[in-house]
Amino acid sequence: MSEQKPYYITTPIYYVNDAPHIGHAYTTLACDVLARFKRLDGFDVKFLTGTDEHGQKVEKSAEKAGIDPQAFTDQVSQNFRDLAVSMNFTNDDFIRTTEERHKISCRDIWQRLLDAGEIYLDSYSGWYSVRDEAFFGEGELTLGDDGKKIAPSGAEVEWVEEPSYFFKLSEWQGRLMDFYNANPEFILPLTRRNEVTSFVEGGLQDLSVSRTSFKWGVPVPNDDDHIMYVWLDALTNYITAIGYPDTDHAEYQKYWPADVHMVGKDILRFHAVYWPAFLMAAGLEPPKRVFAHGWWTNEGEKISKSLGNVIDPLELMATYGLDQVRYFLLREVPFGNDGDFSRAAMVQRMNGELANDFGNLAQRVLSMINKNCDAKVPEPGDLTDDDNTLLSAVDGLLEVVRDALDVQAFHIALEKIWTEIRAANSYIDRQAPWTLKKEDPQRMQTVLYVLAEAIRQLALLAQPFVPEAAGRMLDQVAAAEDARDFSSFGEAGRLTPSTELPKPEGVFPRFVEEESAP
Ligand code: MSP
Numbered sequence: 001m002s003e004q005k006p007y008y009i010t011t012p013i014y015y016v017n018d019a020p021h022i023g024h025a026y027t028t029l030a031c032d033v034l035a036r037f038k039r040l041d042g043f044d045v046k047f048l049t050g051t052d053e054h055g056q057k058v059e060k061s062a063e064k065a066g067i068d069p070q071a072f073t074d075q076v077s078q079n080f081r082d083l084a085v086s087m088n089f090t091n092d093d094f095i096r097t098t099e100e101r102h103k104i105s106c107r108d109i110w111q112r113l114l115d116a117g118e119i120y121l122d123s124y125s126g127w128y129s130v131r132d133e134a135f136f137g138e139g140e141l142t143l144g145d146d147g148k149k150i151a152p153s154g155a156e157v158e159w160v161e162e163p164s165y166f167f168k169l170s171e172w173q174g175r176l177m178d179f180y181n182a183n184p185e186f187i188l189p190l191t192r193r194n195e196v197t198s199f200v201e202g203g204l205q206d207l208s209v210s211r212t213s214f215k216w217g218v219p220v221p222n223d224d225d226h227i228m229y230v231w232l233d234a235l236t237n238y239i240t241a242i243g244y245p246d247t248d249h250a251e252y253q254k255y256w257p258a259d260v261h262m263v264g265k266d267i268l269r270f271h272a273v274y275w276p277a278f279l280m281a282a283g284l285e286p287p288k289r290v291f292a293h294g295w296w297t298n299e300g301e302k303i304s305k306s307l308g309n310v311i312d313p314l315e316l317m318a319t320y321g322l323d324q325v326r327y328f329l330l331r332e333v334p335f336g337n338d339g340d341f342s343r344a345a346m347v348q349r350m351n352g353e354l355a356n357d358f359g360n361l362a363q364r365v366l367s368m369i370n371k372n373c374d375a376k377v378p379e380p381g382d383l384t385d386d387d388n389t390l391l392s393a394v395d396g397l398l399e400v401v402r403d404a405l406d407v408q409a410f411h412i413a414l415e416k417i418w419t420e421i422r423a424a425n426s427y428i429d430r431q432a433p434w435t436l437k438k439e440d441p442q443r444m445q446t447v448l449y450v451l452a453e454a455i456r457q458l459a460l461l462a463q464p465f466v467p468e469a470a471g472r473m474l475d476q477v478a479a480a481e482d483a484r485d486f487s488s489f490g491e492a493g494r495l496t497p498s499t500e501l502p503k504p505e506g507v508f509p510r511f512v513e514e515e516s517a518p
Contacts, residue, residue, distance in 0.1 A: 004042060004043055005043050005044065006043065006044050006045075007044065007046070007259050008048075008242070008255035009046070009258070009259055010031070010047075010048045010241075011027050011031050011262055012262075013051050013237050014049075014052060015051075015052050015057060015058060016051050016052070017058050017076070020080050021311060021312065022310075022311035022316070022329075023296060025313035025329075026329055027263070027264060028049055028083075028087070028089055029087065029326055030293065030408070030410065031047060031049070031089075031091075032047070032091070034408070034464075035047035035090055035091075036463065036467065037401075040460075040463060040484070041486045042485070044254070046093070046251070047090060047092050048093050048095060048238070049089070049091045049093075050094050051076070051077040051080050051094075051095075051097070052097055053069075053096055053097045054097055054230050056133070057131060058072070058073060059215075060130065069216050077096055081094055086313075087322065087326070088326075095237050095241045097237060102236070103218050104240075104245065105237075105239065105240035105244050105245055106228055107218065107221045108245035109236050109239075110221055110232075112284075113278065113282050116281055116283065118281040118282075119167055120166055122165075123161070123164055124160060124161070124163075124164035125159075125160065127149060127151075127158070127159060127160070128157060129155040131155035132151055132266075134231070134270075137205075153266065160213070162212045164211065164212070164226070165208070165209050165220065165223075166206040166208055167209045167278070168206055168281075169205065169207040169277055170203075170205055170206050172204060172277040173200055176200050176277060177197070179280070179286065180196070180200075185407075186272070186276075186286075186288070187268070187289075188291045188292075191336075192292045195268070196272045209228065209232050210223075210229055211226070215227060217230060217233060218233050231274065232278065238258060239256060242254075242255045244256075256285065257285045258288065260288070260290075260291055260408070261287050261291070262293070263292055263293070264294075267292075271290045275290075291336070292336070295338050295339075296333075296338070296339055297339075298310075299343075300340055311341060320346055322468065323469045323508075324346070326465060326466060327353075327354060327414070327466050328349050330410040331353070331410075332411075333411065334409075335409060335411055350508070350510075350511055354466075354508040355506075355508045355509065355510040357422060357425065358418075358508060360425075361421055361455065362455050362504070362507065365455060366452070366477070366504035368433055368434070368448055369448050369501060370501065373448060375501050375502075375503070376497075377449065377452060377495045377496060377497050377498060378449045378497060379497040380449035381445065381446045386427065386430065386431065390420075390423060390424060390427050390454060394420050394424075394453075394454045394457045397417065400413075401413045401416060401417065404416065410465075417458060421458055427447075427450075428447075428451060449495070449497070452495055455473065455477055456477045456495055459473040459474050460474070460486065469507040471484075473507055476502055477501065478495075478500065478501050479493075479495075
């Protein structure tokens with residue numbers, strides 16, 4: 001077998017100051033779908049997620065909870081691990097920045113930067129937002145109602161004055177611009193790319209990369225008074241997990257540079273400006289792509305703890321079902337845009353697109369086969385133009401979906417799959433196999449074969465998005481366990497007539513509003 005191509009995809013590592021919410025679930029879900037798709041498509045995938053456990057924000061949260069930071073991070077980090085299991089995420093590793101392997105890695109990248117003359121000691125005085133873990137210039141701030149200064153994210157800033165190491169970011173403007181120009185798809189979507197390039201074109205200032213006013217972090221090598229800036233620490237996780245500082249490590253060799261760092265729009269600058277600059281300055285390659293997705297609001301309102309409208313992914317799953325939530329989040333909003341979560345829209349999509357369009361298609365066809373074809377894959381006769389049109393459109397879908405996912409356009413991938421689901425539904429109505437049953441039973445067999453084959457392929461493609469339901473649909477067309485990756489897509493994996501099929505059952509339940517109590 002030819003060597004599999006590597007594919008390395010990462011989520012941001014999540015701050016452990018709080019319980020996981022819909023935003024965290026969304027970023028990881030997008031990565032999970034890509035990881036699953038690429039595995040089915042023959043790639044050797046590494047999918048990484050984890051938790052960002054150092055810094056002032058986490059230290060303060062631990063203090064507030066009245067526990068020591070290590071015990072606190074152990075607890076909260078576990079919630080993120082549990083979420084990954086509940087949401088059926090297939091991450092290959094889960095990294096915590098408090099692990100020894102990561103501290104070694106941070107010290108090493110620091111040393112490389114120091115040796116390269118990219119870091120110098122000075123002192124910092126300026127504004128810092130603990131919530132963003134970021135420094136801000138006076139010009140970026142606004143005044144809040146109470147007269148306090150506010151960062152663009154809405155977080156309060158505080159004045160910081162302390163000795164600090166600096167990274168010579170100001171010297172990287174030209175090289176970053178060259179890098180963006182040479183790699184036009186490094187930042188997607190393109191609208192975000194423009195935001196980043198104009199920020200860099202506007203001029204860069206040296207970046208403070210150490211703090212002395214708290215202790216919870218990785219100490220700077222040979223200068224214990226300083227703790228490494230939490231973003232330098234956090235970003236380094238992406239290489240720690242593949243064996244760095246051992247750049248000869250088999251995983252590092254195979255997976256670096258990463259194919260995609262998936263991030264939310266709020267943390268794009270760290271990933272698309274600071275991270276490639278740190279890496280290039282340390283003599284390492286920058287990643288291939290950073291994709292910045294948008295933010296969810298809840299029924300039109302910004303999601304915030306103070307408004308009490310945080311969406312708990314576990315509650316959503318319990319109410320609507322896991323596959324339903326996975327589908328909705330990636331279908332509702334063009335990936336990259338902001339989107340609004342609404343329960344009405346959730347129910348409409350799960351009932352209309354999952355239960356009616358896809359679920360009924362399978363249920364109608366498989367029940368007819370069960371009743372009229374002795375519960376076996378029917379034997380097709382000669383194919384008509386109508387049969388061939390449907391089959392070739394479905395056969396062509398893999399390429400279409402692959403192209404969409406290569407630019408992280410989940411909504412387009414789903415739209416294209418659903419176009420063919422609807423085409424299969426109109427084909428049934430046109431061909432009316434229930435009438436053929438009496439008039440032309442051989443033709444009925446052909447029509448049901450074409451449909452069963454379409455269902456097989458649509459389910460193959462739906463697996464990354466709705467793994468549980470698609471798996472059950474594949475069971476119902478008796479697709480062998482080893483015939484569920486994309487090497488069985490198209491003609492290569494056509495259903496074998498006379499194969500016995502299990503009794504069909506619905507895979508996409510409808511959501512029925514509970515009657516309110518009298
Ligand atoms: N720890 C940093 C990342 C370090 S990566 C080297 C961090 N963590 S976070 O927990 O605050 O946020 C993680 C992700 O959740 C971000 O990608 C952010 O965009 C996403 N979301 C948080 N709220 C969100 C919404 N309301 N909607 C969509 N995603 C949002 O940042």
